Amino acid sequence: xxxxxxxxxxxxxxxxxxxxxxxxxxxxxxxxxxxxxxxxxxxxxxxxxxxxxxxxxxxxxxxxxxxxxxxxxxxxxxxxxxxxxxxxxxxxxxxxxxxxxxxxxxxxxxxxxxxxxxxxxxxxxxxxxxxxxxxxxxxxxxxxxxxxxxxxxxxxxxxxxxxxxxxxxxxxxxxxxxxxxxxxxxxxxxxxxxxxxxxxxxxxxxxxxxxxxxxxxxxxxxxxxxxxxxxxxxxxxxxxxxxxxxxxxxxxxxxxxxxxxxx
Amino acid sequence: xxxxxxxxxxxxxxxxxxxxxxxxxxxxxxxxxxxxxxxxxxxxxxxxxxxxxxxxxxxxxxxxxxxxxxxxxxxxxxxxxxxxxxxxxxxxxxxxxxxxxxxxxxxxxxxxxxxxxxxxxxxxxxxxxxxxxxxxxxxxxxxxxxxxxxxxxxxxxxxxxxxxxxxxxxxxxxxxxxxxxxxxxxxxxxxxxxxxxxxxxxxxxxxxxxxxxxxxxxxxxxxxxxxxxxxxxxxxxxxxxxxxxxxxxxxxxxxxxxxxxxxxxxxxxxxxxxxxxxxxxxxxxxxxxxxxxxxxxxxxxxxxxxxxxxxxxxxxxxxxxxxxxxxxxxxxxxxxxxxxxxxxxxxxxxxxxx
Numbered sequence: 001x002x003x004x005x006x007x008x009x010x011x012x013x014x015x016x017x018x019x020x021x022x023x024x025x026x027x028x029x030x031x032x033x034x035x036x037x038x039x040x041x042x043x044x045x046x047x048x049x050x051x052x053x054x055x056x057x058x059x060x061x062x063x064x065x066x067x068x069x070x071x072x073x074x075x076x077x078x079x080x081x082x083x084x085x086x087x088x089x090x091x092x093x094x095x096x097x098x099x100x101x102x103x104x105x106x107x108x109x110x111x112x113x114x115x116x117x118x119x120x121x122x123x124x125x126x127x128x129x130x131x132x133x134x135x136x137x138x139x140x141x142x143x144x145x146x147x148x149x150x151x152x153x154x155x156x157x158x159x160x161x162x163x164x165x166x167x168x169x170x171x172x173x174x175x176x177x178x179x180x181x182x183x184x185x186x187x188x189x190x191x192x193x194x195x196x197x198x199x200x201x202x203x204x205x206x207x208x209x210x211x212x213x214x215x216x217x218x219x220x221x222x223x224x225x226x227x228x229x230x231x232x233x234x235x236x237x238x239x240x241x242x243x244x245x246x247x248x249x250x251x252x253x254x255x256x257x258x259x260x261x262x263x
Numbered sequence: 264x265x266x267x268x269x270x271x272x273x274x275x276x277x278x279x280x281x282x283x284x285x286x287x288x289x290x291x292x293x294x295x296x297x298x299x300x301x302x303x304x305x306x307x308x309x310x311x312x313x314x315x316x317x318x319x320x321x322x323x324x325x326x327x328x329x330x331x332x333x334x335x336x337x338x339x340x341x342x343x344x345x346x347x348x349x350x351x352x353x354x355x356x357x358x359x360x361x362x363x364x365x366x367x368x369x370x371x372x373x374x375x376x377x378x379x380x381x382x383x384x385x386x387x388x389x390x391x392x393x394x395x396x397x398x399x400x401x402x403x404x405x406x407x408x409x410x411x412x413x414x415x416x417x418x419x420x421x422x423x424x425x426x427x428x429x430x431x432x433x434x435x436x437x438x439x440x441x442x443x444x445x446x447x448x449x450x451x452x453x454x455x456x457x458x459x460x461x462x463x464x465x466x467x468x469x470x471x472x473x474x475x476x477x478x479x480x481x482x483x484x485x486x487x488x489x490x491x492x493x494x495x496x497x498x499x500x501x502x503x504x505x506x507x508x509x510x511x512x513x514x515x516x517x518x519x520x521x522x523x524x525x526x527x528x529x530x531x532x533x534x535x536x537x538x539x540x541x542x543x544x545x546x547x548x549x550x551x552x553x554x555x556x557x558x559x560x561x562x563x564x565x566x567x568x569x570x571x572x573x574x575x576x577x578x579x580x581x582x583x584x585x586x587x588x589x590x591x592x593x594x595x596x597x598x599x600x601x602x603x604x605x606x607x608x609x610x611x612x613x614x615x616x617x
Contacts, residue, residue, distance in 0.1 A: 158348055164315075164337070165352070166363070168340075170338045170341075171367050179363075184353055
């Protein structure tokens with residue numbers, strides 16, 4: 001037992017070192033811009049850069065639209081599959097996993113061929129169209145995470161009985177989804193939303209190939225041309241991702257508790 | 264006879280080649296409490312779900328207050344329903360759960376609040392308004408579910424095994440409460456259960472179902488004392504079944520083992536030589552002679568179980584075994600296994616099962 005605990009600690013320490021040492025080294029390097037002393041100069045330069053602000057804002061807006069699109073597609077789909085088409089679940093799960101096995105570059109080349117300015121749906125013929133296509137692409141990339149999060153949330157409630165209870169009380173589909181189902185899976189939806197946010201903020205391939213002024217291409221550009229700023233940017237990106245994960249943890253405490261318990 | 268409030272007419276439900284409800288018909292009077300009683304898979308819940316609108320009948324129609332509701336969606340039927348699994352909305356408080364149907368119907372908030380308070384008083388839980396479902400016991404949750412179902416004043420109340428998930432004590436008290444609320448409001452109610460005691464104790468009428476059909480629809484008294492089929496006789500209450508052979512159809516003589524009993528007027532066209540299944544409730548049988556008992560059989564005591572206030576005795580009569588209960592009498596010791604015994608009963612209490 002004691003030896004087991006010892007080796008568990010060894011594995012934990014090795015894992016933590018593997019993860020934290022490069023991170024600490026990056027933090028330390030990002031503070032070395034001013035010769036001889038540690039300073040936040042690299043962070044000041046990055047945060048003060050107008051391109052940082054504009055690309056970051058662009059990606060945040062894209063992430064918000066991606067989350068809205070993802071929720072609008074995934075919540076009704078996952079709900080309907082649980083309620084009426086459970087036999088389709090394995091097929092839908094497989095489809096939602098495809099973005100993990102099809103590289104983003106393949107998807108975006110497909111988009112460019114399909115939605116070029118000469119196609120019947122010329123998304124790429126205008127800025128707005130290209131932005132919309134980027135959001136659609138991001139929703140595809142986030143599909144595995146959003147679907148799984150929502151499906152897990154739906155698994156914790158008795159979807160069929162709650163739906164029927166609301167129906168018999170006179171509720172239509174809008175009321176059922178908006179007032180019964182969504183509030184009970186809201187935490188799961190938010191988990192999916194934050195994962196989507198984290199993916200979108202750092203995404204490079206789609207934004208770059210669709211020539212969008214997003215945060216990912218800016219990160220790459222800075223990384224290729226500067227020394228200390230990329231390290232500062234990497235830490236900022238980490239902080240944003242960790243912030244999202246912490247929010248998921250905090251919000252999960254507010255999940256509606258199951259009412260099913262014995263007398 | 265008054266116009267039926269709910270009329271289920273020749274309803275059938277099939278899933279592919281599997282027919283779960285076959286030609287089910289039932290008329291329910293206004294304010295009546297009717298129970299669907301039967302084993303699992305007999306189709307009772309499917310009929311209830313068709314009345315609620317969650318299943319569409321493959322054939323037949325359902326009429327409520329003169330209006331054909333067969334093809335109406337559940338949210339257009341103005342029917343209240345209580346589910347076995349409570350089905351309270353976990354994200355809403357007790358008051359919000361009860362107000363749900365009122366809000367959906369567009370009732371002004373002040374009126375809805377008043378109605379919620381009335382409902383909470385009716386179920387004797389006025390202090391629970393701000394609690395969430397997870398903070399309540401199963402019995403309390405089911406009371407709230409009942410209040411939620413009744414709050415919008417539905418035309419019909421459907422109860423789908425609402426007591427099954429509760430412990431025995433709560434089950435008894437809640438079923439009495441359901442019945443008293445139903446009587447007070449005069450709401451026509453369909454109650455689905457597989458528990459015969461529940462059905463017998465609170466129903467105006469019971470539809471005993473088996474294999475997707477109603478075997479018998481009658482009052483609890485008739486169901487228990489005059490079961491129409493062998494299934495009803497076996498399913499409701501405890502029954503001693505004896506095999507007998509008609510020896511003289513004209514005079515109603517039937518031979519049980521080597522002994523004869525008279526069942527004049529009960530043989531319903533059976534001929535001499537036919538084999539019959541005869542049934543007797545344990546409470547209709549006495550050990551030894553009793554005034555008013557015109558039939559007797561003798562056998563040997565095979566088992567004696569002392570249960571305190573009663574003694575359960577089993578008597579073997581040829582290949583048949585008869586179970587009966589006698590009250591404990593401190594002055595008389597219980598009979599012994601192996602003793603010869605005579606049992607007596609009124610031939611009027613003997614049922615011929617078809």
